[in-house]
Amino acid sequence: MxxxxxxxxxxxxxxxxxxxxxxxxxxxxxxxxxxxxxxxxxxxxxxxxxxxxxxxxxxxxxxxxxxxxxxxxxxxxxxxxxxxxxxxxxxxxxxxxxxxxxxxxxxxxxxxxxxxxxxxDEMVREEKEEQLEELSDFMQSMGIDIDLGDLDFDDPESLGKIHERLHQAKVDIDEKLANRKTSRKKTKKQLEAEEISKIQEELKNKNLRSVYLSLAKILHPDSETDPELKAEKEKS
Known part of the structure; x- marks a missing residue:
């Protein structure tokens, strides 16, 4: 249709x-x-x-x-x-x-x-171990940490379980990449806003020492890498 x-x-x-x-x-x-x-x-x-x-x-x-x-x-x-x-x-x-x-x-x-x-039979066993080792090395090179110790290439049920683990590993990697991408997109203002939110939370808990240290970290001129923002903080 x-x-x-x-x-x-x-x-x-x-x-x-x-x-x-x-x-x-x-x-x-x-x-x-x-x-x-x-x-x-x-x-x-x-x-x-x-x-x-x-x-x-x-x-x-x-x-x-x-x-x-x-x-x-x-x-x-x-x-x-x-x-x-x-x-x-x-x-x-x-x-x-x-x-x-x-x-x-x-x-x-x-x-x-x-x-x-x-x-x-011994030759077949060694060949399978080599294949598992190569597959495991390839997975690690791709950033996938997965246990292949119980994989049996001749057992459909075993292959199915490994497929499920690979799928879950892919989901985990996608989530990590998404989190990294999100964190890279954050601006300095957004990061400072997050720090201020932490300060507000600490105020609720009456942790004055942590509040002071957090404020000093944000407002101290030496902590600023941007020349213009650093000059503004030095004036304040």
Whole structure:
């Protein structure tokens, strides 16, 4: 439904109404473009799931089959040391490609550990720790203090909790930035007015010593950095 402002033909639109109509038209145009892009994305996603993903999974299974064949060849035939060295790189890479689309099973993990000379579960744990450390360092560099110690990339519930923490951290940062922006905008007169308000509050509490110190801070010439205001205070 259009939000355009329509008046009688003999009436003239004000500049604000004209600008409003332009903005509404722009929003409606962007909304239509977004709808078309979402439809395209849905079509591409369906095509990927239906046509591309099965091919990628088949390719991963083929990679695993090739790794098994190479392992069998190395077992049955005495290969040169240089070839064995190459296979120590190729076979783990083939198995890793399989793990991208298929859950690691004991047979595949055992073959990986044989040629990579590393325990698979331990390697995965170390990789996750490195990812967490990198993510934590990035968050800190952005001024976000958040605990990622219990994050599990494979657990949707864990990822959901981290998402909530990130959202809350963003809210906190936005509030801090807003407060800083507000404080930067305060003029010297506004700051002095705040000091006077504090004095009035202290008067209510009959804290005469605090009142005297606050007045001295505001009125003493040495506390003024502006030359003209300093001269006025020296005259008073």
């Amino acid at each position: 259009s939000n355009l402002i329509h008046l009688k033909s003999n009436s003239k639109l004000s500049p604000k109404h004209i600008e409003f109509n332009k903005l509404v038209q722009t929003i409606e145009k962007l909304r239509d473009e977004l709808s078309r892009e979402e439809q395209k994305l849905e079509i591409f996603s369906e095509y990927y799931v239906k046509n591309i993903l099965p091919l990628m999974e088949t390719n991963a299974i083929t990679a695993m089959d090739l790794a098994l064949v190479l392992d069998e060849v190395a077992t049955q035939i005495k290969l040169p040391k240089a070839v064995i060295t190459d296979m120590e790189i190729i076979i783990p890479e083939l198995i890793n490609k399989y793990f991208e689309y298929k859950a690691p099973d004991e047979k595949a993990k055992a073959l990986f550990e044989k040629w990579a000379d590393v325990e698979y």
